[in-house]
Amino acid sequence: MSQRARSDELSALTDIAAQVNCTQDLDEILAGALETTLNVIGEESGEIFLLDQDTGNLILHTHRGVSPAFVAEESIIPLGACLCGQAVATRQLLATTDLENDPLRTRGACLRERFSTCVRLPLMARGRALGLLAVQSRARHAITQADRELLMAIGNQIGIAIANAQLIKDAEQRRATLHSVMNSLVDGLILINRHDRVTYMNPCAEEILALPASTIVGQKLDDLHYQIASQAADPEIKLEQLRLAATCHEEAASVEIALTEPDGRTLQARFFPIRHAGEQSFGLGLILRDVTREREVDEMKSRLLATVSHELRTPLASIKGFATTLLRRDVQWDEASRRDFLSIIDEESDRLSELIGNLLDMSRIEAGELAVEPEPIDLIPLLRETAATLAPLSNNHHLQLELADPLPLVLADARRTRQVLRNLIENAIKYSPEGGSVRVTARADRDRVQVSVADEGIGIEPDQLDRIFDRFYQIDSASTRRVGGTGLGLPISLAIVQAQGGTIWADSQPGAGATFHFTVPRATASPAVAE
Ligand code: ADP
Numbered sequence: 052m053s054q055r056a057r058s059d060e061l062s063a064l065t066d067i068a069a070q071v072n073c074t075q076d077l078d079e080i081l082a083g084a085l086e087t088t089l090n091v092i093g094e095e096s097g098e099i100f101l102l103d104q105d106t107g108n109l110i111l112h113t114h115r116g117v118s119p120a121f122v123a124e125e126s127i128i129p130l131g132a133c134l135c136g137q138a139v140a141t142r143q144l145l146a147t148t149d150l151e152n153d154p155l156r157t158r159g160a161c162l163r164e165r166f167s168t169c170v171r172l173p174l175m176a177r178g179r180a181l182g183l184l185a186v187q188s189r190a191r192h193a194i195t196q197a198d199r200e201l202l203m204a205i206g207n208q209i210g211i212a213i214a215n216a217q218l219i220k221d222a223e224q225r226r227a228t229l230h231s232v233m234n235s236l237v238d239g240l241i242l243i244n245r246h247d248r249v250t251y252m253n254p255c256a257e258e259i260l261a262l263p264a265s266t267i268v269g270q271k272l273d274d275l276h277y278q279i280a281s282q283a284a285d286p287e288i289k290l291e292q293l294r295l296a297a298t299c300h301e302e303a304a305s306v307e308i309a310l311t312e313p314d315g316r317t318l319q320a321r322f323f324p325i326r327h328a329g330e331q332s333f334g335l336g337l338i339l340r341d342v343t344r345e346r347e348v349d350e351m352k353s354r355l356l357a358t359v360s361h362e363l364r365t366p367l368a369s370i371k372g373f374a375t376t377l378l379r380r381d382v383q384w385d386e387a388s389r390r391d392f393l394s395i396i397d398e399e400s401d402r403l404s405e406l407i408g409n410l411l412d413m414s415r416i417e418a419g420e421l422a423v424e425p426e427p428i429d430l431i432p433l434l435r436e437t438a439a440t441l442a443p444l445s446n447n448h449h450l451q452l453e454l455a456d457p458l459p460l461v462l463a464d465a466r467r468t469r470q471v472l473r474n475l476i477e478n479a480i481k482y483s484p485e486g487g488s489v490r491v492t493a494r495a496d497r498d499r500v501q502v503s504v505a506d507e508g509i510g511i512e513p514d515q516l517d518r519i520f521d522r523f524y525q526i527d528s529a530s531t532r533r534v535g536g537t538g539l540g541l542p543i544s545l546a547i548v549q550a551q552g553g554t555i556w557a558d559s560q561p562g563a564g565a566t567f568h569f570t571v572p573r574a575t576a577s578p579a580v581a582e
Contacts, residue, residue: 055091060201063091067208077216081113084209089115089186092198094168097186100128101213102139109135109183117164124160133158138171139180144203146170146194150187167191170198172206176214184209239318239339242325247272250334259339261313275337279320282312293322294335307342316343351523351538358525358537362406366399409539413522416546423464423550427574430458430493430500433465437472438491444477447486454493460574461500467547468571471555474540475504475567481536483508483564498573499553505566511559519557520545544569 067084074080081099089097096116100109109128117125130136134156138145147153148168150161161169166187174182184206233240239256243249248271252264260279267275272294280286285308293306305321319340325333373392377384384392415421431454442450472491479489487507494501511519515526525538548555552572559565 055093055197055201059091060197063087063201064204064208067205071208071212071215075219077212078113080212080216081209084205084212085113085115085184088184088202088205092186092201094170094186095188095190096164097184098125099174099182099184099209100135101182102130102180109139112182121160121164125158128158133161134169134171135183135185139173139183142173142175142180144170144172144199144206146199148191148193161187165189168194170194170202172202174206174210174213176210179214181210181213181217239337239341241267241275241337241339243272243275243335243337245333249275256339259316259318259341272335279308279310282310284309284311290320293320307346316341317346318342348522351521354525355523355537355539359406359410362537363403366402366406369399370396370403406537409537409543412543412546413539416543417522421546421550423467423547425462425464425551427460428463428465428468430454430461430463430468430502430571431456433469434472434491434493434502437469438476441473441476441480445480445486448480448483449486449488450476451488451490452492453490455495458493458500459495461571462574463551463571464547467551471544471547471569472502472504474544475569478540478567479504479506479508479565482506487564495573499570500573501568501570503566503568505564507564509565510561510563511557511565512561513559516557516559520555 066087070080070083074083085097085099089095096114098114098117099112101112102108103110107130109130111122111126111128114122128135131140134145134147134153137156145156146169147156150157150166150169157169164187167189168191169185169187172184173180174184184202186202233251233253236253236255239259240251240253241249241256242251248269249267250269252267254264257264260282262278267278276290279290290306293304305319308318308320310316310318319342321338321340323336323338325336327333373396376382377389377392412421434452434454438450438452476489476491483489483506485508490503490505492503492505511526518524519526520541522542523538524542525536545555548569548571553570555567555569557565557567
């Protein structure tokens with residue numbers, strides 16, 4: 052290497068240090084440092100590699116003065132394989148002035164470039180190897196102690212630059228991960244700093260409150276409080292007490308807020324203090340959970356309890372009444388009356404057992420244990436028999452069957468399919484109090500048979516069409532309330548149809564009747580079937 056003035060060395064080191072301090076971009080720092088190193092040390096070419104901590108390979112990052120073939124060959128170097136790998140593995144500066152005669156320590160690429168003098172310096176920071184600085188020349192010349200010291204000083208600067216860049220990258224990655232986690236939360240999250248200003252609001256909170264983050268972030272907590280209160284059914288929301296409790300590290304309590312805007316949701320709000328391990332709280336988080344569905348289910352369950360008690364009491368009262376009447380010793384009933392009373396007891400017992408059966412089915416569904424045993428069956432006799440047993444239910448209704456006969460065999464559980472059909476026909480009769488026709492139709496298509504039950508009754512509003520299949524759901528209108536029921540029939544039908552691999556849905560013209568359809572898979576699919 053050439054003789055240098057001490058001032059050149061200092062100015063090279065100062066240049067590299069300045070770049071490390073001022074530049075954020077690691078590529079730029081490494082390219083500049085390599086150029087400065089080659090200029091001051093007087094070697095022909097050089098490379099900087101970064102150590103991939105996962106694979107343990109050196110990855111070529113920056114190079115000067117080497118051929119494209121060399122770059123391609125040396126882009127990834129395994130540790131320990133050559134002078135480069137050995138320098139990093141041993142964490143020592145390694146040098147040779149006679150590479151051709153040092154075959155154990157070289158790789159083909161360096162020989163092909165005809166390098167003779169090579170210096171390999173591990174780039175370290177805080178005791179960890181982070182990469183490698185390689186410089187080399189074709190000319191053979193000595194590497195002085197001064198060269199080594201200068202290279203090591205330069206290596207230290209580059210090591211610091213790499214460590215800083217990795218720290219920044221790690222911090223950015225952690226920040227991005229945290230941000231993605233907060234943004235992906237299924238609960239609303241709002242962060243408030245110690246000066247009571249909102250610093251962050253996640254997309255779920257925006258959606259729950261129907262407020263864009265831009266209108267909330269930067270505002271005082273009081274403004275957020277005001278915004279929420281202005282949407283609440285009861286403006287006296289207890290957020291302030293909650294906040295105080297959280298600030299004083301009291302046990303986290305929550306309040307429920309019923310919103311009138313945007314769509315009448317119920318929110319559960321809970322504050323929590325944000326602190327680093329052992330440190331004082333430096334802000335607050337506010338979690339907003341949409342508990343609308345849970346509250347609706349709670350409400351439906353209490354309604355179900357009331358309805359079921361009512362529905363149980365009615366047949367029980369009847370059974371008890373007629374049994375007591377029959378048992379009276381002071382009255383002699385003629386045979387016809389006795390039969391009438393007994394048949395009422397019989398029917399009411401059936402009602403009771405159907406209701407209990409439905410409750411048991413529902414609990415099986417909730418436990419995921421509803422069993423169906425599909426086998427190939429012909430739907431025609433099943434539809435005819437079920438309709439025939441239900442026809443006597445009402446004198447007011449005309450039950451019609453329109454079946455494409457013959458129908459292909461379907462894969463279904465006969466008892467369960469009968470249960471679905473009975474439920475749909477009973478509903479059709481129940482919800483058409485003025486009477487009219489109830490039409491049961493069945494037709495086959497390529498891989499399923501579709502059964503439909505149409506009535507001319509009160510019909511269903513479009514926004515209720517999906518909800519009627521929810522557990523315990525009943526449309527809360529005077530006309531449906533009047534006829535009783537438990538809201539169990541349709542969710543049970545849905546579970547049965549789905550367990551058989553079919554679908555169930557309804558369409559309706561409110562006031563002009565409803566049609567319920569369900570499908571059952573064919574036992575064997577057919578390429579062409581007449582509708
Ligand atoms: P239930 O009839 O015992 O209340 P279902 O689950 O069978 O329970 O039905 C749920 C709700 O769907 C009923 O309460 C009723 O409001 C509505 N519904 C069902 N069938 C019909 C129909 N054919 N016409 C109008 N409304 C219906």
